[in-house]
Amino acid sequence: MANEVIVAYKGFDKDLKCRDFQYEVGKEYVHEGEVKACNEGFHCCEYPLDVFGYYPPAGARFAVIEASGKVDRESDKLACEKIGIKAEIGLPGIIKAAIDFTFSRAKKADGDQSKDERGAASSTGDWGAASSTGDYGAASSTGYQGAASSTGDYGAASSTGDYGAASSTGNRGAASSTGNRGAASSTGDYGAASSTGDYGAASSTGDWGAASSTGDWGAAMASGYEGKVMGTDGNALFLVERNEDHEIIDVWAGVVGKDGIKPNVWYSLKDGRPVEI
Template sequence: MKAYKGFNHDMTCRGFQYEEGKTYEMEGDVECCEKGFHACEYPLDCFSYYAPSQSVYREVEQDGELSRDGDDTKVASSKITVGAKLDIAGLVKASFEYIKERADKTKSNHSKAKREINSATGDGSANSATGYGSANSATGDRSANSATGYGSANISTGMECKNEGMGQANISVGWGVDNKCKGCIGSYLVLSEWGEWDGEKNPLLGAQMIFIDGEKYKADTFYMLKDGKFVEVAE
């Protein structure tokens, strides 16, 4: 089973040393949150356990005995193989694919359920999720995502999209041209910056993540990434 795992920068997790490309196995019963090799099926769930500023993330393969946690997509396994390192762009792409595979593609979605997943593909689409750990994905231009549940996530890839993350431990990802995001204290924003149209595409110039602490970065304020810096913008 493909999953994603966070590590300390030295590739340790709870004192256990891992290495890329190696497979590890354990004997005995596996219990999620208690015993086993842990990872998350949904990439952004990793942020709940390993903060972006202090961690690295990798794709892994889990096998053998499995045990799940009902609160999120965390899975414990008796066998794990450590794969390639993922940067923010890789995590965003993997998260987007995870959502696409599990959601009905509709023009407008609204969810209040725990762990609900919404996906919208048309221009001007809208997603709203208020449940714990919910996720929104919008690919159309000028689309909007709003998530208020704890640990929820927004991802947009179209042009001029808006993401609002108003729940604790929320993450909003603006991965399109002129995207903007805002969040409450305790949430994360990821924004990308794109160059001018070159006849084939808008080239990706870079991407950054910030933590909304209420001091350096304000709550309930839209930001865009311009010239490699987060700047405040109007709604």
């Protein structure tokens, strides 16, 4: 047990609730009584992607928080006496936070590749490549036409330059592409792919995965079991419906803003129809 102030991250349901407790951005809360991880107190995660173990990327909301007072750590989470909800951040924000966290703590690797857990790889030049293969790792490519790949579970890959690509293949991983004409791909279960640049594409092929496209004229596709997609006006959405044997039973394509498809709303395919999640 310790008294300290910690910047951490927390997941919530769509209503910004956790364990039926209603939170609000900008508010602070105090727990009365014992503080014990997995039992009593407000819970959060110091490593951003650990929140995916409790709230999958699709449909959840995430915030950066400040934990203080009595703090008790266990495994991948901590319980605290006081919590302040500082700011809500979307999926790209969680991915960026994971990369910043990893780079601030990772050992320096030779070249642009890291194989250690929580390792970090960065490529900042044009046409560069960065690869992270350990669990909880992070790969970042910021140059024009660069590529970032994370293959371990709970990993993060970010590409911020135009025409860049980010790929996450581990379970509960996340890939983000913020440059124009970029691509983000997530193939692991419970993974997430986010494309925020114009003409971008996000693809999620793992089960219970999520893909979002929020730039202009982009596209998002989810082809795994119970996958989800979301986009802003004018973006194309693609969904595949599978049965419990993972056989394809239906497909759907649409454009946000047409035929009742709403912007910034998650959709999944049920009985051949897109359903709000």
